[in-house]
Amino acid sequence: MNDAEAKMRTRDVNVYYGDKQAIDSVTIDIPSQFVTAFIGPSGCGKSTFLRALNRMNDTIPSAKVEGTIELDGQDIYTSGMDVVQLRARVGMVFQKPNPFPKSIYDNIAYGPKIHGLAETKDSLDEIVEKSLTRAGLWNEVKDRLDESGTALSGGQQQRLCIARAIAVDPEVILMDEPCSALDPIATAKIEELIDDLTGRYAIVIVTHSMQQAARVSQRTAFFHLGKMVEYGPTEDIFTNPIEERTKDYITGRYG
Structure with a gap:
């Protein structure tokens, strides 16, 4: 990945839930200026791996993460x-x-206040x-900022959640099947928004x-049975995959 600076790096990451191994030795560089998509059949580990990138698995008592995950060269799993x-x-x-079951305004203001x-x-x-x-929502809600965020439509709620993530000025945004x-x-609106944030x-x-x-990402990683099978420019993965398993998934032989 020499054409893109890595924002996050993982090396030989394994994730276990109790005795069950959900992720098997995943090594990937996640570039700073691109959208990276994780694809693969249900239960292949892509969401589990995503959650390891901001220690969301910490909330699951049986989860154990091994290997190295770095953000800007700093190991995120150190005790400090x-x-x-x-x-x-x-x-x-x-x-x-x-x-949050709060006003639209407070949904966004909560993080910046805490930090x-x-x-x-x-x-x-x-x-x-x-x-x-930035989340493409201002014009729709600017006159009702004191109304509850939960009163918005599903699509607007999701854009509110993206706006909430942006409000604390993050460096990385993880989206789990948003x-x-x-x-x-x-x-289509969320995809447009992802484009704007790229x-x-x-x-x-x-x-x-x-x-x-294919529409939103510039890099794609294909996961199968807890392993990352292939990773590269999205166009290559979809038009010219190297691995047979990737080809089978892309052409719909399983999934």
Whole structure:
């Protein structure tokens, strides 16, 4: 990956849930200025691996992560790593939109307040407006900022969650099948948004839709049975895969 600077690096990462190995020796460089897609059949480990990138697996008592995962050259699993700070730098957008049961404004303002990113109400207002604007939501909600985030449509809620992730000024945004609960129109808006954010953040998206991976990403990693089978420029993976298993998946022989 010499054409792109690595934002995150993993080396020989294994993830276990109890005795079951979910990820087997995954080594990958995640570039800073591209969207990287993780594709593969259900249960192949792509979401588990994604969650290891910001220590989300820490919340599962039986989970154990081995190997090295670095953000800007710093091992994120060292005991001195502030996990709250890490999750601000490596934000996460989940499969199902999960706005806080608070106002639209407070959904966005919550993170910047906790992390001390806004000294005054004015600067908080500015962060809220900027984040919602970047997430393509400002014009739709600017007159109802005090309404509950949960009152928005599914697609708007997902964009609110993306705006919430952006508000703390992250360096990486992880998206775990962010469109799987959305209709085609909302999905198109999220994909447009991912396009707009490309280059500003390192973005990693897990998707079960190969078409989506082809549309939004510049790099694609194919996972199967807990292993990363192949990783490269998206175009190559889809038009000229090296591995037989990748070819079989892309052409629909299994999945």
